[in-house]
Amino acid sequence: MSLRLTQYPFLDYAAKYWGAEIVHIESTEILPKLEYLISNTAALEAANQAWSLKSNRYTHWSQDFPRHVPALVLISAFDVPDTLRYMVSKGHAVDDRGSDEETALIRSAAFGHAKNVQVLLELGAEVDARDHMDETALQRAARCGYEDVINALLSKGADVNLKASGDWTALMSAVSSVNIDAVKILVKAGADFKAETVWGDSALSIATRNGLEAIANFLSDQGAVLPKGPAGRRASIIASRKGLHQLVRKLTANYDTVADRPLQRQSSRLMEGLNVIQEEEIAASGIKRLEVSGADSRADDFLDALEETNYSIGFSKRYEVTEKLGRGHFAEVFLCSNRVTGVRHAVKVCTNVENDAGKRKGIILEFKALQALQKNSHPNILRIVDLFADYSLKTIYMVLELAPHGELFNYIVAKQFLPEEQTRKIFLQLLSALDFLHDLGWVHRDIKPENILLLEEETPTIKIADFGLAKNIGTDTEALGLTTTLCGTPSYVAPEVLAESRERKYGFSVDIWSCGVVMYICLCGFPPFSDEMYSKDFPYTLSQQIKEGRFDYPSPYWDKVGDPALDLIDNMLVVNFRKRFTAKQCLEHPWMREVTPRILAEPIRSASPEPM
Numbered sequence: 001m002s003l004r005l006t007q008y009p010f011l012d013y014a015a016k017y018w019g020a021e022i023v024h025i026e027s028t029e030i031l032p033k034l035e036y037l038i039s040n041t042a043a044l045e046a047a048n049q050a051w052s053l054k055s056n057r058y059t060h061w062s063q064d065f066p067r068h069v070p071a072l073v074l075i076s077a078f079d080v081p082d083t084l085r086y087m088v089s090k091g092h093a094v095d096d097r098g099s100d101e102e103t104a105l106i107r108s109a110a111f112g113h114a115k116n117v118q119v120l121l122e123l124g125a126e127v128d129a130r131d132h133m134d135e136t137a138l139q140r141a142a143r144c145g146y147e148d149v150i151n152a153l154l155s156k157g158a159d160v161n162l163k164a165s166g167d168w169t170a171l172m173s174a175v176s177s178v179n180i181d182a183v184k185i186l187v188k189a190g191a192d193f194k195a196e197t198v199w200g201d202s203a204l205s206i207a208t209r210n211g212l213e214a215i216a217n218f219l220s221d222q223g224a225v226l227p228k229g230p231a232g233r234r235a236s237i238i239a240s241r242k243g244l245h246q247l248v249r250k251l252t253a254n255y256d257t258v259a260d261r262p263l264q265r266q267s268s269r270l271m272e273g274l275n276v277i278q279e280e281e282i283a284a285s286g287i288k289r290l291e292v293s294g295a296d297s298r299a300d301d302f303l304d305a306l307e308e309t310n311y312s313i314g315f316s317k318r319y320e321v322t323e324k325l326g327r328g329h330f331a332e333v334f335l336c337s338n339r340v341t342g343v344r345h346a347v348k349v350c351t352n353v354e355n356d357a358g359k360r361k362g363i364i365l366e367f368k369a370l371q372a373l374q375k376n377s378h379p380n381i382l383r384i385v386d387l388f389a390d391y392s393l394k395t396i397y398m399v400l401e402l403a404p405h406g407e408l409f410n411y412i413v414a415k416q417f418l419p420e421e422q423t424r425k426i427f428l429q430l431l432s433a434l435d436f437l438h439d440l441g442w443v444h445r446d447i448k449p450e451n452i453l454l455l456e457e458e459t460p461t462i463k464i465a466d467f468g469l470a471k472n473i474g475t476d477t478e479a480l481g482l483t484t485t486l487c488g489t490p491s492y493v494a495p496e497v498l499a500e501s502r503e504r505k506y507g508f509s510v511d512i513w514s515c516g517v518v519m520y521i522c523l524c525g526f527p528p529f530s531d532e533m534y535s536k537d538f539p540y541t542l543s544q545q546i547k548e549g550r551f552d553y554p555s556p557y558w559d560k561v562g563d564p565a566l567d568l569i570d571n572m573l574v575v576n577f578r579k580r581f582t583a584k585q586c587l588e589h590p591w592m593r594e595v596t597p598r599i600l601a602e603p604i605r606s607a608s609p610e611p612m
Helices: 002-007 010-017 020-024 027-039 041-051 071-075 081-089 104-110 114-122 137-144 147-155 170-176 180-188 203-209 213-221 230-241 245-251 271-276 279-285 302-306 357-374 408-415 420-439 509-524 542-548 563-572 583-587
Strands: 319-327 332-338 344-350 384-390 395-400 452-456 461-464
Touching (some): 027 081, 041 071, 071 104, 081 114, 114 147, 137 147, 137 170, 170 180, 170 203, 180 213, 203 230, 230 563, 357 395, 408 452, 420 461, 420 509, 509 563, 509 583, 563 583
Antiparallel strands (some): 319 332, 332 344, 344 395, 384 395, 452 461
C-alpha cells in the first residue's frame, strides 16, 4: 500500500481535497450521485479511509482510520446544509456515529459550518453529544474560535462547562484559538474560568504561558486567578521570560514589602472583632465592640459564670508568680511555681472579669474546652492544671502546662523561616492534634503561630494552646454550618468565615485553612495574605485576597522549597471548603510521609509533669 500511495499521488489529493468542490455543485445535480456513493458500502468506507489519511505515514497507515463512519458525518465536513436536511429526510439518523463517536454536529462545528450546525440542531441533533475524547461540538468550535458556531450552539443550550479528556473545557479551547471574542462569548455564557485540567492548568495559565496578554488581562479582570500548583507558577515564570512584566505584576502579588519586615503579631477577634476586614458588616449589624450578645453569650454575673467550672480558691497560697511570659486575647500569662513541689506552670491571669463579660466568657470557655479534652488527652494539646477564682480581686487564674520555649511565632521571627524538615515535624504534630480534635467534634477556630507553643526547639515539640474560641460542633458529617460566629485572627481566617452573616456556615475545615497559612509562614517567614500588598497593580484588600484565594509563592523566597510542600499548602488553602483537605488527608500527603513520623510515637517530656 505504501508503494501504491507513492505511485498514485491521487490518493494524497483525495485525502486532502475529497469532496472539496461539492459546495460549488447544485444540490439537484449532486444528490443522485451522492445516493449512489452512499449505497456502495465499500466506496463509502474508501472515502472515509482517504479522508482519514495522515501526513506522517507509517507501516500500518491503512488501518489508522475510524470504522463505520455514517455518510451524514462524512458529508457534514462540507458546508452543505440543504444536503444534510435532504439526507435526514431520507432516513439518515441525525446523531448516528462511527467508532470515533463523532456526530454530524460535532464534525460540522469542527469545520466552522454554522449553517450546517443550525440545520442539524433544528433537526434534533443532540447539542452536547460527545466523541471518543469526550469533546462536544462547542469544544470543537471553540478550539478554532468559530464565533458563529459557538453562538449557534449556545443558543440551543449547549453546556459551556462540560469537560473533555483531561478535564479540558471549551474556554480553554477558545484561549488556545487565540480568539479573544470567542473567549468573551463563553465567559458571558457562564464559562467557569476557575476550572483546571488534571495537570493543574486553567484558562488563565494557558493564556499567560502562551503570552496572550489581552486574553489573560480580560480573564483576570473577570476574577480569574492563576492556579496555585506548578502550572500557575510555570505560567508566571514563562510570561516573565517573554517580557510580559506588567501582566505578571497584575496576576501575582508583590511580596517584597511584606517579606522585608518581621512577621507581625495579630490578636484574635470574637464576632465584631474582625472589623479590620469587615467594617461595613459590623457597622450594619449594630454590635458594639467587645459586647457579647445572645443566649450563649449573656453577661452572667461573676459567680454564676464560674458555677459549672469546679474552680478552686486560694491561688496565691498554692502558687508563686514570677516573671511575665506574654499576653493573650483575654489575659496576661505569667510563669508560676507550686510552693510545695516547685513544679513550674504557666498561669493565665484574667482581671476585671466582673465588669467585662467578654473576658469572663472567653477564659471560662477555654477552661471548659481544655477540661473536656482532658478526658481523651493528646500529647500535642496543652494540658489544663487548675482554675482559681478570687472574687475580691475580680480575677480568674487558669493554671496550665508550661511550654518553656514560648510561641512558634517568636521562633519563626528569630529564625526568619524554617527549613522543610523542621516544618514537617511541627506539622506532623499539629495535624495529628487537629485530627484528634476534629474526631471529637471540636473546632479550634484560632490556629496561628502565637497559639502553637514549643516544649523543645531542637526536635521541635509543640503544643496547641488558647482554646478561647474553640467550639464543639459534633462529629456528624452534616455538622458543617453548626457554627456561624464571625471570629478568628484576620490573616489566618478562612474564606467561609468572612461570608455575609446570613450565609456564614463553617466547620472543621477552617482549622485546615489556618494551618495552610501557618505552614506558608513557616517556610518563607511572611504571610500569604496581607493588606500591605494592596496596590494599583494588585487592587485587592485582605478580605478579597482571602475570599478569592489570591496568593503566590514569590521568587526568590520560595526557590528553596520543593513542589510537594507547595502542593500540600495548595490543598489546604482551597477557597471551596468542601474541596479542602481534611487533617487526615494532610497527614497522608506525600510531603508529610517523606520521613517516618517517629516523632508522633516518641514520649513528650513535659516541663509541668502531672502528679503521680
